[in-house]
Amino acid sequence: MNKIVNLSIKKNTVIKSEDIYKNLIKKVKSLPTHFLYDKKGSKLFEKICKTKEYYLTRTEKKLLIKHSADIIKIANPKEILELGGGSSKKTKILIEAKLKVCKNLSYSSLDISDEALLMTFKELEKYKKKLKINLYKGHFIEDLTKLKFKKESRMFLFLGSTLGNFNNKVANKFLKNISEAMTEKDTFLLGVDLIKNKEIILSAYNDKLGFTSLFNKNILHVVNKEFSLKFKDTNFKHVAIFNDKKSQIEMYLKTKRKTKVKFPGRKEVLFEKGDKILTEISRKFSDSVLNKLLIDAGLQVKKEFRDKKLSYTILLLKTF
Numbered sequence: 547m548n549k550i551v552n553l554s555i556k557k558n559t560v561i562k563s564e565d566i567y568k569n570l571i572k573k574v575k576s577l578p579t580h581f582l583y584d585k586k587g588s589k590l591f592e593k594i595c596k597t598k599e600y601y602l603t604r605t606e607k608k609l610l611i612k613h614s615a616d617i618i619k620i621a622n623p624k625e626i627l628e629l630g631g632g633s634s635k636k637t638k639i640l641i642e643a644k645l646k647v648c649k650n651l652s653y654s655s656l657d658i659s660d661e662a663l664l665m666t667f668k669e670l671e672k673y674k675k676k677l678k679i680n681l682y683k684g685h686f687i688e689d690l691t692k693l694k695f696k697k698e699s700r701m702f703l704f705l706g707s708t709l710g711n712f713n714n715k716v717a718n719k720f721l722k723n724i725s726e727a728m729t730e731k732d733t734f735l736l737g738v739d740l741i742k743n744k745e746i747i748l749s750a751y752n753d754k755l756g757f758t759s760l761f762n763k764n765i766l767h768v769v770n771k772e773f774s775l776k777f778k779d780t781n782f783k784h785v786a787i788f789n790d791k792k793s794q795i796e797m798y799l800k801t802k803r804k805t806k807v808k809f810p811g812r813k814e815v816l817f818e819k820g821d822k823i824l825t826e827i828s829r830k831f832s833d834s835v836l837n838k839l840l841i842d843a844g845l846q847v848k849k850e851f852r853d854k855k856l857s858y859t860i861l862l863l864k865t866f
């Protein structure tokens with residue numbers, strides 16, 4: 547079994563009960579997004595990916611299948627370094643394309659969740675003879691520079707339009723970090739969801755089978771366990787709206803009735819009926835917003851693979 551290397555997550559990035567409390571008494575209430583992705587949340591997200599409405603995974607996978615040989619040929623990676631890869635089902639497509647033309651490859655995964663790292667290992671175990679697997683537990687913004695980089699050509703991977711889950715400031719910092727870590731031999735493969743018909747976007751985040759709703763409410767169980775709280779999920783409902791001005795999906799938990807939640811050693815937090823707690827955003831990029839982010843980070847497009855119908859793009863990037 548591969549060992550997970552802990553990159554000793556910085557103290558100031560560890561979230562305390564106090565921070566949760568402060569964010570819930572603000573006018574714009576929120577919970578830290580990463581608490582969505584515990585073991586159960588990660589499994590629910592896999593279910594979302596398979597729903598009829600959630601076009602992102604399917605579209606990205608199709609693009610990868612169609613273009614993996616081309617991507618591998620241009621990037622010619624000795625190491626694939628994936629950031630927040632989840633279960634790495636899509637990564638397998640690239641790994642297989644590489645192993646077809648070359649007998650050895652390193653794969654490193656940097657993820658905040660042990661569960662996700664173990665799922666990655668399970669998915670990739672069968673390539674063990676040809677593939678060297680490294681698992682790193684850490685934050686893909688704070689801890690990226692702690693990875694021991696090889697001088698050979700690496701391909702950074704950031705798929706699933708996870709870039710859209712960052713606000714502009716964080717996205718900017720994240721892309722700069724990667725760009726700074728890259729040498730001129732390295733490439734960066736980035737999957738991004740683009741702006742499209744609002745109805746298509748909205749239904750992707752409000753699937754009929756209700757997996758997104760379960761995924762959203764699961765955050766309450768996670769913070770309950772983590773901070774000894776007693777949120778009742780039956781008092782909340784899942785709401786996902788599209789914010790036109792910011793061009794982003796905003797996912798909330800909305801209270802169905804007056805609710806209170808006791809914080810250990812603190813007062814109760816009171817929620818009025820209809821109060822909303824923001825749990826995650828998912829930005830849908832225009833070409834101009836995306837291009838500006840890339841230029842600001844010193845990244846340029848070497849080749850683009852786009853699904854025009856579903857407005858999803860995979861960019862193969864280099865530094866300039």
Ligand code: TRP
Pocket residue numbers: 591594602706707708710711751758786795796797826827828829
């Ligand atoms: N990266 C995924 C996305 O932006 C994460 C996600 C899944 C998500 N379901 C969500 C984000 C619901 C916001 C709301 O699509």
